[in-house]
Amino acid sequence: MNRSLSYVGILICVNSVLSYRAYQNLIPNGDKVPHPCNKRQTWEGVGHRQNEGGDEQNPFGIDFQQFREWNKKLCLLDSDGDGRYNGEELGDPDCIWKTQYDNVHLRTTNLSHPGICEPLDSSLCRKRAWLSCEASIDDCPSLKEKDTRNITVKMPKRKVPRQTTTYRCLLFEFPQDQDYHIVATKPVIDNKHVMHHILLFGCDESVEDITEDMNEPFTCGMIASPKCSSVIGIWSMGMSGECSHNSSGFRIGKNGFRKGALQIHWNNPDLYEGMTDASGMTIFYTHVLRQYDAGIMIVGQYWIDLQPKKKRVVVTGECSPECSDKLIEDEIYITSGYNHMHYLGKFFHRPIHYLETPVFFYNLFD
Numbered sequence: 001m002n003r004s005l006s007y008v009g010i011l012i013c014v015n016s017v018l019s020y021r022a023y024q025n026l027i028p029n030g031d032k033v034p035h036p037c038n039k040r041q042t043w044e045g046v047g048h049r050q051n052e053g054g055d056e057q058n059p060f061g062i063d064f065q066q067f068r069e070w071n072k073k074l075c076l077l078d079s080d081g082d083g084r085y086n087g088e089e090l091g092d093p094d095c096i097w098k099t100q101y102d103n104v105h106l107r108t109t110n111l112s113h114p115g116i117c118e119p120l121d122s123s124l125c126r127k128r129a130w131l132s133c134e135a136s137i138d139d140c141p142s143l144k145e146k147d148t149r150n151i152t153v154k155m156p157k158r159k160v161p162r163q164t165t166t167y168r169c170l171l172f173e174f175p176q177d178q179d180y181h182i183v184a185t186k187p188v189i190d191n192k193h194v195m196h197h198i199l200l201f202g203c204d205e206s207v208e209d210i211t212e213d214m215n216e217p218f219t220c221g222m223i224a225s226p227k228c229s230s231v232i233g234i235w236s237m238g239m240s241g242e243c244s245h246n247s248s249g250f251r252i253g254k255n256g257f258r259k260g261a262l263q264i265h266w267n268n269p270d271l272y273e274g275m276t277d278a279s280g281m282t283i284f285y286t287h288v289l290r291q292y293d294a295g296i297m298i299v300g301q302y303w304i305d306l307q308p309k310k311k312r313v314v315v316t317g318e319c320s321p322e323c324s325d326k327l328i329e330d331e332i333y334i335t336s337g338y339n340h341m342h343y344l345g346k347f348f349h350r351p352i353h354y355l356e357t358p359v360f361f362y363n364l365f366d
């Protein structure tokens with residue numbers, strides 16, 4: 001019984017991987033639609049709001065669902081309202097393409113996304129924008145410095161348990177010969193169907209009372225362990241990585257964190273069996289120390305009551321000056337902020353300026 005269940009699980013899983021690719025074959029140039037934020041990359045799930053498919057449909061996906069095939073009507077619609085009709089965007093301006101097996105000559109240059117109003121920064125599209133181009137981690141200036149080194153910490157490949165939520169942790173050592181600053185992190189995602197978030201923790205000086213083996217994953221809770229509770233790196237769905245503000249970094253090494261813990265959160269709501277994962281994180285560090293040590297402070301509550309049938313619910317929380325005085329003794333500069341909304345949030349990204357420092361707010365739909 002178990003065996004056949006697991007077989008079904010795998011089938012469904014493979015099926016959902018294939019679904020958006022199967023749709024790609026139903027529209028002209030379906031596998032060549034450029035990503036509006038990065039023209040060298042393609043947008044895989046053309047009808048979806050997320051590049052990798054899944055999630056909600058975009059305006060083109062909604063129109064496609066009406067016809068379930070490429071035809072003249074769908075071709076002549078301008079789903080995203082940017083002034084180019086779908087056929088023009090997808091390289092079939094004469095609306096003659098039928099299937100991928102035709103020899104219809106498609107234009108393969110000057111393609112654009114039929115579900116996203118482009119150019120994104122035009123006044124027309126800003127009004128309709130639902131996509132924001134978060135700067136890619138690959139543009140992080142620190143990655144281009146010659147003194148930046150990296151280590152990749154990955155979970156050894158393990159079975160993902162048949163349960164909704166699993167936290168797994170792995171202890172490892174940072175280089176300890178001198179002080180370094182971590183200046184960027186980049187996720188290494190092995191199985192994107194289960195990866196929900198990755199946290200990197202710094203461990204206090206003595207980790208003697210941690211009984212787990214180094215480099216052997218163990219089941220953990222929301223924090224890796226009482227000794228490894230300082231968050232120094234975050235990845236969550238929708239992020240391409242993290243780039244520290246150029247005047248700060250997380251101190252590791254001789255006088256900083258010498259040991260770290262990687263925590264991954266697997267999400268398996270459909271209780272599939274037989275999936276594996278070996279995700280992790282690449283950590284970029286440098287001996288060229290920045291002016292400030294960085295830290296991450298997590299505040300908030302576990303529960304928010306959303307009253308029914310309200311268009312708008314405002315929840316405020318505050319940390320009184322008496323309280324923050326105890327928490328923060330020195331002057332600090334805020335370089336970025338994240339809203340972590342679990343299943344309820346929608347991704348958005350809003351840089352604001354504060355203390356002459358750009359502050360980035362992310363809503364993570366993790």
Ligand SMILES: *[C@@H]1O[C@H](CO)[C@@H](O)[C@H](O)[C@H]1NC(C)=O
Binds near residue numbers: 110
């Ligand atoms: C691309 O298409 C747009 C709109 O259809 C057109 O104005 C532009 O000239 C085209 N660019 C090239 C390089 O063909």
Ligand SMILES: *[C@@H]1O[C@H](CO)[C@@H](O)[C@H](O)[C@H]1NC(C)=O
Binds near residue numbers: 149150151282
């Ligand atoms: C990590 O460093 C190695 C050696 O310098 C380099 O070859 C590799 O590309 C780096 N990895 C990443 C992800 O940048």
Ligand SMILES: *[C@@H]1O[C@H](CO)[C@@H](O)[C@H](O)[C@H]1NC(C)=O
Binds near residue numbers: 246247
């Ligand atoms: C740091 O970034 C700011 C812009 O945010 C820039 O003006 C400055 O030159 C950068 N400093 C270094 C050392 O790269």
